[in-house]
Amino acid sequence: xxxxxxxxxxxxxxxxxxxxxxxxxxxxxxxxxxxxxxxxxxxxxxxxxxxxxxxxxxxxxxxxxxxxxxxxxxxxxxxxxxxxxxxxxxxxxxxxxxxxxxxxxxxxxxxxxxxxxxxxxxxxxxxxxxxxxxxxxxxxxxxxxxxxxxxxxxxxxxxxxxxxxxxxxxxxxxxxxxxxxxxxxxxxx
Amino acid sequence: xxxxxxxxxxxxxxxxxxxxxxxxxxxxxxxxxxxxxxxxxxxxxxxxxxxxxxxxxxxxxxxxxxxxxxxxxxxxxxxxxxxxxxxxxxxxxxxxxxxxxxxxxxxxxxxxxxxxxxxxxxxxxxxxxxxxxxxxxxxxxxxxxxxxxxxxxxxxxxxxxxxxxxxxxxxxxxxxxxxxxxxxxxxxxxxxxxxxxxxxxxxxxxxxxxxxxxxxxxxxxxxxxxxxxxxxxxxxxxxxxxxxxxxx
Amino acid sequence: xxxxxxxxxxxxxxxxxxxxxxxxxxxxxxxxxxxxxxxxxxxxxxxxxxxxxxxxxxxxxxxxxxxxxxxxxxxxxxxxxxxxxxxxxxxxxxxxxxxxxxxxxxxxxxxxxxxxxxxxxxxxxxxxxxxxxxxxxxxxxxxxxxxxxxxxxxxxxxxxxxxxxxxxxxxxxxxxxxxxxxxxxxxxxxxxxxxxxxxxxxxxxxxxxxxxxxxxxxxxxxxxxxxxxxxxxxxxxxxxxxxxxxxxxxxxxxxxxxxxxxxxxxxxxxxxxxxxxxxxxxxxxxxxxxxxxxxxxxxxxxxxxxxxxxxxxxxxxxxxxxxxxxxxxxxxxxxxxxxxxxxxxxxxxxxxxxx
Numbered sequence: 001x002x003x004x005x006x007x008x009x010x011x012x013x014x015x016x017x018x019x020x021x022x023x024x025x026x027x028x029x030x031x032x033x034x035x036x037x038x039x040x041x042x043x044x045x046x047x048x049x050x051x052x053x054x055x056x057x058x059x060x061x062x063x064x065x066x067x068x069x070x071x072x073x074x075x076x077x078x079x080x081x082x083x084x085x086x087x088x089x090x091x092x093x094x095x096x097x098x099x100x101x102x103x104x105x106x107x108x109x110x111x112x113x114x115x116x117x118x119x120x121x122x123x124x125x126x127x128x129x130x131x132x133x134x135x136x137x138x139x140x141x142x143x144x145x146x147x148x149x150x151x152x153x154x155x156x157x158x159x160x161x162x163x164x165x166x167x168x169x170x171x172x173x174x175x176x177x178x179x180x181x182x183x184x185x186x187x188x189x
Numbered sequence: 190x191x192x193x194x195x196x197x198x199x200x201x202x203x204x205x206x207x208x209x210x211x212x213x214x215x216x217x218x219x220x221x222x223x224x225x226x227x228x229x230x231x232x233x234x235x236x237x238x239x240x241x242x243x244x245x246x247x248x249x250x251x252x253x254x255x256x257x258x259x260x261x262x263x264x265x266x267x268x269x270x271x272x273x274x275x276x277x278x279x280x281x282x283x284x285x286x287x288x289x290x291x292x293x294x295x296x297x298x299x300x301x302x303x304x305x306x307x308x309x310x311x312x313x314x315x316x317x318x319x320x321x322x323x324x325x326x327x328x329x330x331x332x333x334x335x336x337x338x339x340x341x342x343x344x345x346x347x348x349x350x351x352x353x354x355x356x357x358x359x360x361x362x363x364x365x366x367x368x369x370x371x372x373x374x375x376x377x378x379x380x381x382x383x384x385x386x387x388x389x390x391x392x393x394x395x396x397x398x399x400x401x402x403x404x405x406x407x408x409x410x411x412x413x414x415x416x417x418x419x420x421x422x423x424x425x426x427x428x429x430x431x432x433x434x435x436x437x
Numbered sequence: 438x439x440x441x442x443x444x445x446x447x448x449x450x451x452x453x454x455x456x457x458x459x460x461x462x463x464x465x466x467x468x469x470x471x472x473x474x475x476x477x478x479x480x481x482x483x484x485x486x487x488x489x490x491x492x493x494x495x496x497x498x499x500x501x502x503x504x505x506x507x508x509x510x511x512x513x514x515x516x517x518x519x520x521x522x523x524x525x526x527x528x529x530x531x532x533x534x535x536x537x538x539x540x541x542x543x544x545x546x547x548x549x550x551x552x553x554x555x556x557x558x559x560x561x562x563x564x565x566x567x568x569x570x571x572x573x574x575x576x577x578x579x580x581x582x583x584x585x586x587x588x589x590x591x592x593x594x595x596x597x598x599x600x601x602x603x604x605x606x607x608x609x610x611x612x613x614x615x616x617x618x619x620x621x622x623x624x625x626x627x628x629x630x631x632x633x634x635x636x637x638x639x640x641x642x643x644x645x646x647x648x649x650x651x652x653x654x655x656x657x658x659x660x661x662x663x664x665x666x667x668x669x670x671x672x673x674x675x676x677x678x679x680x681x682x683x684x685x686x687x688x689x690x691x692x693x694x695x696x697x698x699x700x701x702x703x704x705x706x707x708x709x710x711x712x713x714x715x716x717x718x719x720x721x722x723x724x725x726x727x728x729x730x731x732x733x734x735x736x737x738x739x740x741x742x743x744x745x746x747x748x749x750x751x752x753x754x755x756x757x758x759x760x761x762x763x764x765x766x767x768x769x770x771x772x773x774x775x776x777x778x779x780x781x782x783x784x785x786x787x788x789x790x791x792x
Contacts (some may be wrong), residue, residue, distance in 0.1 A: 020613065024442050027615050033442065035613035060700045062612050065776055201642075217533065218694035232635040234506065242592045252633035254505045255646040257528050267502025267510070268633065271460060275635050293498070296491035322749045 001056050003141060004064040006081055008049035009073025009094070014128030019050035019179035024150055025142040026054040047076055054141060069139060071131060073114075074100060075100055092135055096127070110134060110177055116159065117172050126169035133173025144170070199230050203247045209411025210403035213309065214242060215367045216250035217280075220307055223277065223381040224251065226380040227233075229388065233276040234268050236261040238290075241315040242409030259290025262297035265304045276387055278305040284314045287323040287347045294353070294395075301392040305383045308349060311400040312421060319405030323347040326424050331405075346424055350397040354430030360392030362431040366399035366422070368414040375427075391433060399419055399425055440615040445605070446513075446579045448616050449539055450479070452587035453511050453713035454514035455622030458537070459485035459496070460510040464492055464518060467551040467645035468607040469541035472513040493518040497525030497538075503706045504534035505645035507632030513539035515607070516557050517548060519565075526600055527566030531647025531685035535594030537587065538572070538602045544772040552772025553607030555692060561604045562721040565790075569659055571666050573601040573673065574641035574720040576691040581613040582718075587619055595627050597669055604720060606745055608693045608774070627770035651738055669722055680713035683736045686784045689715045689728065689754045693774065700777035705784060712784055720750070728757040739787035741765040743780050745773075763791050 005022060009015040016037055024034040037050040051064035070085050072078035073094045074157035085091055087106040096115035112134045136142050149169055155162040196202075199221025207213045224230040226303040230251050237245035239258035245252035254278035256264040261279035269277045286294050286308050294306060313331055314320040320332035321338055324346045354362040361383055367378035376398060399421055401413040408416055429435075443451070450472045453461070461480060463473035473489060480487040490496035497513050503510040514522060519540045520691050530538055540561065544554035561574045573593050577583035583605060590601040633643050649655035679699075680687060686705070688698035695716045705712040715731060719725050740758050742751035748769050755764050765787025769775045 020442075023613055027440055028444050033613075033615060035442070037611055059614075060703070061696045061777065062608070062614070063697070063774060091591065227760060230636075231638040234633045234635060236502070237478075243648065244648055250642060252635055252643045253645070254502060254633050255528075255532065255644070255648055256501075257498065257524055260494070260501075260525070263495040263498035263500035264505075266490075267462065267499035267504070267508075268506045269502075269508040270488060270499070271503045271508040271510075292491050293495050296495065313446070315561075330493065 003052075003054045003069060003139065004067050005052040005054070005069040005071065006049060006064045006067035007052065007071040007073070008047065008077030011048045012026040013073045014125070015048045015073055016050050018128050018132050019052045021147065021150065022052045022141070024053065025051075025146045028146045028150065029142055031056055032059050034059045043185030046076070049077065066083070069135065071132070071135060072098065073128075074098060090138055093129060094127075094132060108138075110138060112173060112176055114140055114173070117176065118169060121165060121168055121172065122166075123165060126166055129166045129169035130173035130176070134177035136170065137174035137177040191364045199202070199225040199250050200248055201250045205248055206244060206367050207241065208404045210401060211241070212367045212398075212400045212411055215373065216307065216309055216398050216400065217245070219367070219373070219380050220278070220280065221249060222377065223384050227275045227290050227381065227384055227388065229384060232274070232383075233278070234272065236268070236277070236279040238279065238281040238285040240285045242280055242282060242309065243316065245280050259288070260293055261285065261290065262293040262302070262304070262306060266297055266300070266302050269302055269304050273303070276305070276384060278307060280307045281309065282315065283308070283310045283312065283322045283324040285347050294349075295356065298353050298356040298359045298393040298395065301360070301385055302368045303390050303392065305387050305394045307380065308395065308397040309400045310349070310397055310425065311402040312346070312365060313402050313405050315402050315405055319402075324349075324425075326420065348425065350395065350430050353393070353395045358395070359395060359431050360386050360433045361394040362428045363395070364397040364425060366397065366417055366427060368399070368415050369416045372427075386434070399427075417418070440617055441536055442613050443580055443616045444471060444611065444613045445583055446541065447475045448580050448584050449476035449587055449603070449610075449743055453537065453591075454483055454485065454582035455618065455620065455623075456509070457626055458461070458509045458511050458591065459483065460503045460508045460509070461485070461487050462490050462496040462503070462512050464490050464496050464514065466493075466518040468543060468553070468610050469513050469515045469539065471610070472539065472541075486721060491596045493521035493767060494524065497522035497529075497626040501525050501532070501534065501768055504529060504536045505633050506531065506597050507629040507634060509595075509626060511537040513541065515541045516543050516545050516554070518559070519557060523560070523566035526572065527564070527568050527570060528622070528647050529600045530564070530570035531568060532645050533598040533662075534600070535591075535598055536600050537590045537594060538600055540602060540604050542604065542606050544770065550772040551607070553693060553745060553774065554770065555606050555694070555745040556747075556770065557604065558720065558746060560752070561602055561709070562723070570662060571669075571721055572599060574599070574721075575601065575603050575675075576696045576718060576720050577581040577603065577605050577609055578692055578716065580609065580612065581616050582622040583609060585619070593673060597665055598712075599665065605641060606692045631662050644660055660670045665721070673719060674722050674724045674727070675704065675718035676727055677716040677718060678713070678727065678731060680715065680731055683711050683734060683735070685710060685738050686712045686788055687715050687731055687737055687740045687786065688712060688743050688780065689716050689717070689740060689750070691750065692745075694743040694745055694780075697775055697777050698780050701780035701784065704777050704781040708715075708781075710784070710788070720753075723751070723753040723757065725757040728754065729759060729761070732758045732762045737762055738791040739763050739784070740766055741767060741784050741787050743767045743775065743783070745769055745775070763787060765790065
């Protein structure tokens, strides 16, 4: 089993954090993992992407050229990377700001209105966690307990409240990925 | 028989290579004497530059570290950060300190490195054969300014002691000379004060010493001493440009 | 030991602290900034010293001073900054001082790009600054290996009294992987009787110096350095060889391209071609004899150097192979990383040429 995940979006959308969370949780669940960012000016507001490989064998290359999973947080990312997704791969689209549809029939597509859902939870900054929840639900990669444990290490003291908020975001994303109606709604937006 | 004069125990017996009439020897002695008198010598690391005093590491009777051209204050920073309780000094000429090593000395002063820099200013590149230095006077001839330093082409000399005096991390900045006995005594006191302040970890200490270069100036040793007094000191006034002891 | 997820640059910095390094002098440049940033936060916690210098030139000269005073000292930079450090590295080599230098390489020449490259191979393995000297060059391909090489590098530097460089591409610096810390003792670091620490009235003055104005003395010093380099060559070569039986084509690659070459080995296997990977871990000294023996095997038809440069390590590969087999090349420059497909195609081209 090797998941090659490419996460792409604007700087500030939490693209790197989605990747790091996946890698960190993957490692805790006993997999080999790697996380590789694009770096440079794009870290400061342009487009940013990162590659995450999660595998049950030694990771040869940390570079994801033909992703099994693409997470497109904005439209340019979908345009750029969709052609590279392997047939049978999974494409997650941040439908809050991406109007386009996936124009391939050989991949599974999921449209997640991450920002509306995050807004519903009262904090736009957890939009990336909504997306992560959806991805995890579909790929069945990581245990919720592992993610919760990680979040509780990340948010301590006065930030401890954020653990529940993030967990709720993950759950909301997960339910969205399962909910056809929700998907349709996001498509129609 | 009573000893009325002897070579400083802060210097080795290695014969110095300096030209007749050059005041490097006197300045070496003043530095060595100060270290001995303050009982610092055994705990001192000196940093030798590139320039006429490149062999200074053979002359001082303490641990010595050679540096690349201009880098002595950075090397001294490395040493001092490893050995905060040792005395660390750099001994640099005008090409070394005021040209290629300007950034290093300015930033050592900025950080308030607890080191002492002895800056020997003779307004010319000595070892390489009399080329123009940043401290060469306007009109003064040099092998790379055969008609004399042209202000329109090269601007005016850098005043390092004044510049260092403006920097927050500097504790002491002064300009002295060694062309006669009274000035030699003042220079001796200034160097001692700098080391004393270093011992008290007060910050960066800087002593600029106006020196001679009979060989490259094309003057006799005696003429050279007069030239410092009559000409060089007009451009580079002696004085104390910073002394945090005075302020307090 | 527990696995932890670490970013390459931060892991290198942490490994240095764990290896007993207590002095770091650096200057910001992408893509190695996490090293000085990490040091600035964590050095004070262990009683160490971090100084951000006014330039790379000053930083390496601070390293020179600290090394002369006996410290386990380190600096890091990226390609253009490493160029600026060459003066100081030459002095460190000339004065026989130990230190660790990390180069997280980016594309060049000039300001180049901040993306990963391996275009500083010549500079690293041929000395880099003025004069006849070498530095030991270690090339990690994983974060774990980078961490292990930090300790190894400091120890080699002390053992031979010479600078050691870790040469990694920007990808190794920026990526995250799992690391296991093998805690090593740092309370038995070697005595440095030669260091300038003040005589304490107990000994003659020590002098740290690389100036030998008398040509005979200067030659003797160079001969002495050379004897040391021969000793390093005899004792410290490190490499990894993953060469299957009936291997037809051997990739030679270090750092990230070694990982891509490994992927290419798989691609080729699916196409029925037996390929192997020879990965030099010390770039200087280069595992010349070891590669030669592999190239000599009957089954091997060609050797292919894979680099993120227009071809630098390939010179050492050719010296090693010494004409017994053709040497092909797959190279990318300016921050572009070769794909496993491209690497595999280069192997097929080389095999075609060999037939």
